[in-house]
Amino acid sequence: MTTKNDNYVKILFRFHSDIFEEEMVETMWATIVDKHKGLFKLDSIPFYAPQIASDDILFAEFDDHEQMLTYRRTVEYSGNSTIQIVLMDKSKDINQIRDTFKELGCVSEKNNGEYFSMLIPSTVDYKIIKKKLDELETQEIISYAEPCLADGHRY
Template sequence: MSESSERPVSASGADLFKVAFDLEAEREDWPPVSVERLWGEKTEVRFEIRVVNTPFFVPGIAYGDLIRVRPDNERRELVFESFASESGHSTIRVVFLRRNLRESVENQFRDAGCSWETTSRFNLLAVDIPPTVNYAEVRPWLAQRRESGDLEFQESAISTLHRSQVNSTS
């Protein structure tokens, strides 16, 4: 069986491209990779890409955000150059500290209207919080789970909308 040479397409039918994000170490063991590659689709602006998945390790980027890229001929790939604008989505990372919690946490995210990507390699969820979700309703149960020692979460990219929702309840 041969692999297809066709480029994947987004839900809108646009061709998808992988974009490399070089990561700086926050600590000696984090992040556990030096490069993360995210899918994106071209916009009408030259070298501008809309991110179409949720990052596991790239800080400050969420689903739908617009970024600028540059071609790296030596590496033969597109490389992240700069952030252009936010989409209104937010990204959080969840690491499970206790076993057998994943299903109940995923159900809470699903009920709230969030989606996520997962990797068993790192026992991690990369959660997309769309603009239609009130983050001020999600954050308290996450904080409660953190306080009980069930999980740890990191707010990787919190949109202006979600930040204002949390701040208005403080």
């Protein structure tokens, strides 16, 4: 088990990607909630794993085949959402787009110069974020997906 410090663990997520049409693996950091019960709080923004968001409480256990802690199910949803964004207009600066959403209360992690994943906190009004996402998509600057949209962000 790889650790950031004594309270952090890496958890493996194995899932089927409809976008890539294949089985995929992603590892993410989590904090220990209750090690004996296998409960962990996700401390990463998922790049690809669907239906999970930062601060969700997860059940994970050591998998002998994977040789590491492996996600089994979500125990408690945080109310946060995860949005995946692809830069379509390569003449635009991806960091400026990320900053636009940061000003609206959303943090993100960049995977490369053309893709980032964004956390929409439960306290942020998603209508404002959605309006900006749709505006940028209509202008063909970005394309986006909503792989984990919390109930509080649905309208």
